[in-house]
Amino acid sequence: MSGTTHTESRWQFDYGKYRGIIISIALFLLLDASVLLFNFYVSFEIADDAVGVNLAGRQRMLSQRMAKTLFVLDASRDDPQGFKTAFDELQLSKHLFDETLAAFNTGGVVRGAGKEVVTLEPVTNRLGRDSLLNTLALWQPYKNAIENFSNDVEQNTAFDGSLATAVAMARLHNLPILTSMNDLTLSLEQVAASKATRLRIIQTVGISLAIINFLFIMLHFVRQLRDSDKVIEKARRETTEILETVNEGLFLIDKDLIIGEQHSARLLEVLGQQGFAGKSLQVLLENIVSAKDAETARGFIELLFDANVKEKLIGDLNPLNLVEVNIAQDNGGFLTKHLQFSFARAYQKNDDDVQIISHVLVTVLDITAQVKLERALNESRKHNESQLEMLTGLLHTHPGLLREFIANSFNCFNRVNNILRQPAKTTQAVRDKATSIFREIHNFKGEAASLKLEFFENAAHKMEDTLALLCEKRDLSGNDYLGLTVQLENLISYTQQIEHLTEKLGQFAVVSNHIQRPATNHYSAGSRRSDGWDHLHDFVQNIALRNGKQVKLVASGLSEINLATAAQQQLKEICIQLLRNAVVHGIESPRDRELSEKPITGRIDLRLAKISDTEMELTVMDDGQGLDYEAIRTKAFKSGKWPEAEIETWTNKQLLGLIFHEGFSTAKDINKDAGRGVGMEAVMNHVLTQRGKISVSSRTGRHCRFVITLPIAHATSGEEIAA
Structure with a gap:
């Protein structure tokens, strides 16, 4: 009961606070609906009047067609085919004219200009009624003459007299009928125009009242917003200062992975993009990481919105804890960075004063410098290990054999260089290069293995892997050998280092050999x-x-x-x-x-x-x-x-x-x-x-x-x- 009372009192308080705006909006909607309904009603009437105007115009055309057809019939008595065509047209025109005239008089259904069925209301204005009555008086004898002629033709009896009568009626009544139909059209247009004028007046009044109502709402709100704006502006300034000061990229996302309106200034520098607000984090990630990583991240974030899942338990599942991204640049290239994304739940109280997960706070750190430093340290360590490995190999190798290996190695490298430089005009010639180099490197690997120089044996084996891939490639070209060239240059560099070390060590390798290997073996x-x-x-x-x-x-x-x-x-x-x-x-x-x-x-x-x-x-x-x-x-x-x-x-x-x-x-x-x-x-x-x-x-x-x-x-x- 206490919960119910609390809810009711809060609703009453909110209603009292916003009662003026609610009433204003209700009046605005009522006014809008009234104007809209009247607009619909008058629009339909105007549309019906437009149909009447069109059909009144058609009546003039039908009157003209009947007179013309009668003249054609009178002139084509000796042409059966032409007579039949003109007779059929006369029947159709007479029927449409009579049907439409009756509909204008008493209301009814007629065929429209596009052969569709339309409904006409009876004409009620004075000018229109006078025109209709005059037309009916002229039409009745005209219609009787046409029907008498038609009966004679259908009964195959002599029709010269009835045709002459019909032609005479056409000459006598056609022009007065046209005049009456013009008056009818004018009267219908006047009715439609008066309705349009009335509609414009009502719309003007409605819009004026809506503007007045809107101004009232604005004045009502300005007073309330003026005070609250000060509080909001103060909070906004504080938030902006925080977002501009932090060194991380910060932003919020909702359950649909849509980025919030606010983000830290650092985010623009970290991700190198503009306009994050309202965009999908899924789309943003797909532009900088693989689709698989983006999809995995989406699943992880969905778990964060699940209140039944403990946040600490899934922290280690973050797929974006360390990720390499490629950010598009204005010059068309890409900038590679290493970013670290972290996610934390953001809570908010609902209407029942219960905390729920409203958003997830995303923190983005640019750790490119850190990763580069770690890689540099690893490269330095590997380089030192390789140096130690080479030194160990030197101590176990006879100086004469080592000098011979170095000389043979440089000879091998020169031969490989010559093969690479040799111009190849055909696809087969380009492919033959890989085969020739394969033989040279394989022999080099064998000699390195025989001297237990494992570093060089491994390097040669990697070059063989590269050559194997080149041999399998269908559209092999000279540019495909660039990677092999880099490997060869590294191998030459290490061989030169061995040569320098050998010169510095002198005869130390011989002494080491004798110390580690007793005479008996x-x-x-x-x-x-x-x-x-x-x-x-x-x-x-x-x-x-x-x-x-x-x-x-x-x-x-x-x-x-x-x-x-x-x-x-x-x-x-x-x-x-x-x-x-x-x-x-x-x-x-x-x-x-x-x-x-x-x-x-x-x-x-x-x-x-x-x-x-x-x-x-x-x-x-x-x-x-x-x-x-x-x-x-x-x-x-x-x-x-x-x-x-x-x-x-x-x-x-x-x-x-x-x-x-x-x-x-x-x-x-x-x-x-x-x-x-x-x-x-x-x-x-x-x-x-x-x-x-x-x-x-x-x-x-x-x-x-x-x-x-x-x-x-x-x-x-x-x-x-x-x-």
């Missing part, structure tokens, strides 16, 4: 730490460890032949590719070897021997599973490069040749050691370049052997002295 007898080949053992062990295998490398003869620098480098690249292939594809996992009753540690034999004064023979043999011809055949099917029927007929020897094809690999996944289909192709290119020979033999489950015959390119005296 697991390498096979005859291998030497300074012969330029010992890193192949570490290379094999690293690949085996990455692939979960155990492998022993037995090498011999690698230092027995004094080769030219270029020939020795090519030989190393061949060895690296064949050893990687043996570990990844040949040697089985310890579990599989155990099931095959093999030692869990696989063995790879690497042997270089001089077979004549001009030729040498490189043999790489592993005791693994051998070539999987079915896997090669399946891969050939999937490639789509050859007809399936043709592949089915291939012998094992033909299938074996596929392993040297560009991009052909039986590896299931792409990783740092396999899957590109470049290694064996690189081996074949080296052999063909040196005009050598290669043979492959394999026994399933037992071994795979590669035998390569190459010409001997002896070192010159200068190279021997340098060595």
Whole structure:
């Protein structure tokens, strides 16, 4: 009961406060409605009068048509077709004239000018009645003469006399009828004009009264608003000062995600836009973030308006806690910023004095500088880590091998640069660039891996990923190589850093090597730490460890032949590719070897021997599973490069040749050691370049052997002295 009493008293108070305005508005609405109803009533009457004026004008036309038709009938007695047409027109005109004249006299339904059915009220004004009575007196004998003629024609009797009578009546009565119809039209126009004048007077009076009523309302309100404006203006100034002072972007949104009228001045600078008031936050977010993030934010804000959901529990779900946005600029570009949005509920009491969630306060912070600082710190940390990683690699690498790697790297980079600069006039030429660069980078990666320079191996692997994407692109162009150019420049920069570090370290790497690696080791007898080949053992062990295998490398003869620098480098690249292939594809996992009753540690034999004064023979043999011809055949099917029927007929020897094809690999996944289909192709290119020979033999489950015959390119005296 107390609640009811409180509500009633409040209503009475409000009614008393606004009673004057309520009464004024009620009078205004009543006056407006009255004028509107009268306006409708008179408008309909004027519309009816307009129909009458139109039909009165039609009566004059029908009178003229009947007279004309009678003259045509009199002149076309010898033309049956023309006579019939004129007769039909006479009947129609006579019927319409008679029907309309009767409707003007007593009221009724007639056909309008557009063949629609209209209702006519009887003419009541004096001038109109006089015109009608005069017309009826003239029309009746005229009508009788036409009907007599019509009866004669329809009964197929002689109609010369009746036609002559009708023509005579037309000559006698047509002009007086026209005069009477003109008077009728004039009388109807006068009636319509008087109604329009009356309507204008009433409208003028109504508008005048409405203006007076409006002025009364204005005067009534001005007195009340004048005092309240002072309070509102003071509060507005305080609010404006706050919104102009804060460093955050602040604004309110309602349940429909519509931004409120007020926002902080900082918001314009943060979001770089104008006119936020009344706009949808959803649309605003879609212009600066992805549609998915905007939709997620909408769902989060809807939870904030749900009173059953605790605000603290969903705080961590804010999808815009840290978001990268792209804000359009006047010059057509975009400005990238990092913003942080936070949301808080705003409460307001309803009519029942209960607090409800009325709005959500949105705070926007520009944390671009903070994010850039964090990224700079991360980049600095990564750079320091990479420097440490390179330094660690240097300490574990023989100085001679490292100098050789640096020289080979710069040679590789120069070759890649030359490939990139070479003009390509056809699409295929542009695509061939990627293939050529792929081979160079793959060889570089192999040498880096053999020296345990993991940083360079990873960098080369990323470049291979970029090249793989370029090869898959259909509309490949020269501009697509820009990203690869940046990667190459970074790689050159790091290589130059290694060169500088090597010069500063001097012989420290050699000392470190001896400290960390005791003289006794697991390498096979005859291998030497300074012969330029010992890193192949570490290379094999690293690949085996990455692939979960155990492998022993037995090498011999690698230092027995004094080769030219270029020939020795090519030989190393061949060895690296064949050893990687043996570990990844040949040697089985310890579990599989155990099931095959093999030692869990696989063995790879690497042997270089001089077979004549001009030729040498490189043999790489592993005791693994051998070539999987079915896997090669399946891969050939999937490639789509050859007809399936043709592949089915291939012998094992033909299938074996596929392993040297560009991009052909039986590896299931792409990783740092396999899957590109470049290694064996690189081996074949080296052999063909040196005009050598290669043979492959394999026994399933037992071994795979590669035998390569190459010409001997002896070192010159200068190279021997340098060595």
